[in-house]
Amino acid sequence: MIYVYTVVVVVVVVPVAVLVVAVLLVVLVVAAVVVVVVGVKVFLVVKVVVAAAVVVVVVVVVVVVVVVVVMVVVVVMVVVVVVVASVIERISRL
16 A cells, blocks of 8 residues: 555655746746846946846745755655555554
8 A cells, every 4th residue: 555655645746846846936037037127227237246146146045945845845745645644554454
């Protein structure tokens, strides 16, 4: 039975993780564009380097957050499925 639940985890967790990453990447791109536009408008040509640095920092932070969130989601889903699988197996033995 554990193998069945493992397959379910792979079939459910992987698409969910991919969707989460895709959504967060879209948010990342939008945020980067907004930061560039605002940075260019506020700092004009003189401070474009500052705006670029801000964009780089924002991108790095968002990527790190995305990776951490995806890892946490995957770990939580795996733990939940393993716990549910063990409970179901114990109930089926009774």
